[in-house]
Amino acid sequence: MHELAIANSLFQAVQTEAQRHPGMRVGRVGLRIGELSGVDPEALRFSFDAIVKETPFDPLPLEIELCPRRHCCPGCGHTFPVREPDYASDCPRCGGKQTECVSGTELEFSYLELEEP
C-alpha cells in the first residue's frame, strides 16, 4: 500500500502548482497511471480523497487516465497494444522482435484545472 505515499507526493505537487496561480481555485486534477506502474488507481483515489479532506482544496476531483501497455517497432514505426493473455510484443506488422515499450509505465501529474472563485 504505497498509494498513500504517492497520493501525498501528488497533493504536494498540486499545492506547489496552486501557489503559482494566486486567486484561482483548483477545480480538478488529472493523473495518468500506466498498467505497469505498480499503482492501484482506486487505492490511490481513496488515499488522495483522504488527504484532501479537511484542507481548503476539498472537494478536489481526481481524473485518472489509465494507460495500457503499448510498444513501438523501431523497424517500421508501428505502435500497437501488448495485451493479455500472451503479451505478444513482436511487431504485428513487420514481425520485428526488438520493440520498445512506449506506454504503460506512466505515473504522471498530467494537468490541473483552475477556476475563478
Next chain:
Amino acid sequence: MTERVPIERKVLSENGRIAAELRARFQERGTVCLNLISSPGAGKTSLLERTLEGMNRDERIAVLTGDIQTDNDAQRLARFGFPVRQITTGGTCHLDARMIARALAEWSLADPELLLIENVGNLVCPSSYDLGEAAKIVLLSVTEGDDKPLKYPSIFFKAELLVLNKVDLLPYVPFDMSRARKNALRINPRIEILEVSCQSGAGLDRWRAWLGERCQKARAEVAAGAG
C-alpha cells in the same frame, strides 16, 4: 471560467531527482548498485548470505537492507565481515531514493564496487521507486505461484534478472518451472533468468558469475570515462 494548466510531470519526480543523483554518483565511482525485490520469504537475505559467504574478504562489497522493523537481517549479514547497514522504514512498505541517500550520507563507507540493496519484502510497492540502481533484480521462490509474473507485472517488467530460488523444493511443490519462465518472458522478453537454491547451493556459481560480469562492465565503463 475554467482553465486547464498542463503539468506533464512524474508524480515521483522528487524521488526521481534524488535517484538520478545517486545513479550519477555510482557510475562516476564505479559502484554497481543492485536493488533486490521479492515477496517476504522468497530468500533475499539468504541469497545475500550465500553471496557474502563466497566472497574474498578484500572484495569491496556492501549491503543496505530494508525492513519495516528490526535489524535482524543486518545482524544475519554482518557476520561475514562486510559493511552492512539496516534501513528501518518504520511502516513504509518500500525503500525510496531519499532513504538510500540518507543511509549513505550517515555511513562512513569507502565507495564499494558492489552495493547490494535488499528492499522491503513486497512484490508491488518497491517497483515504483527508483533507487538509482544499475538494475532491479526480482526473486521468486518455487513455494510461490508460477503465475506471479502475470499477477505482479510491474516488477517483472522492470527487473533485468529473475532469480528463481528454492529449486531444491521443486519435487515437493506444484510449481511449474517452464510455465514460470514463460510467464516472466511474456511480461518481459528481455529478462534474464537464473535458477538457484540457497539451501543446496545449486546455481549460485552462475549468480556469482552474473555479479562478476556486472562489476567488470562497470570497471570498463569507468576506465573508458577516465581515458
